[in-house]
Amino acid sequence: MSKISVLDSSGRPTREIELPDRVFAYPVKEQLLHAAAVNRLANRRRGTAATKTRGEVAGSNRKPWRQKGTGRARVGMIRNPLWRKGGITFGPQPRDYSYELPKKVRVNALRSALALKHKEGAFMIVDEIAFAAPKTKEGANWLKALKVDSALVVDTSANVNLFQALRNIPRIRALDERQVNAFDVLRYKWLVLSRRAFDSLMERLK
Secondary structure, X not given: OEEEEEEOOOXXXXXXXXXXXXXXXXXXXXXXXXXXXXXHHHHHOOOOOOOOOOOOOOOOOOOOXXXXXXXXXXXXXXXXXXXXXXXXXXXXXXXXXXXXXXXXHHHHHHHHHHHXXXXXXXXXXXXXXXXXXXXXHHHHHHHHHHOOOOEEEEEOOOOHHHHHHHOOOOOEEEEEHHHOOHHHHHHOOEEEEEHHHHHHHHHHOO
């Protein structure tokens, strides 16, 4: 097992803990990371693009001229898709783009993402993340002490001060440990976990 230093709130190491091989020695599988990223982006799509068919555009159902005898092409209605201002043929309609990845793929993609962050040296564990007040200034000073400018910070949702202090800082996102996913881990340069979030996440990835 490899080891990592646990930091205090000012970024100084206090002790070392072991990192489980089942997560941090997991091979970095690009196909899993790609599948997780595509799934996350697909689930975020609104799917509201729409065009009007010939039955939905404004216009009369009346036949513009008789079928035969005029020398003109036959036509049934002015809402014909071939005509200007007519309906759209096979245009986009509102749809749901979301889909579910198999649980094993989600878990292994997260393992790959965590292993990659550790391999890049962009992974931190902080003993406790505690702010006296939910102020952006406190959050900014804490990040400055850790020397990070783009980070996913993970703790439990009970730490309200943390979430409120970091929510207005660019390139920083605070996330509850139950919502950690491969896409968000890869999206930011650093991954910062509280000790309790780390323990809970390792329990989830057993």
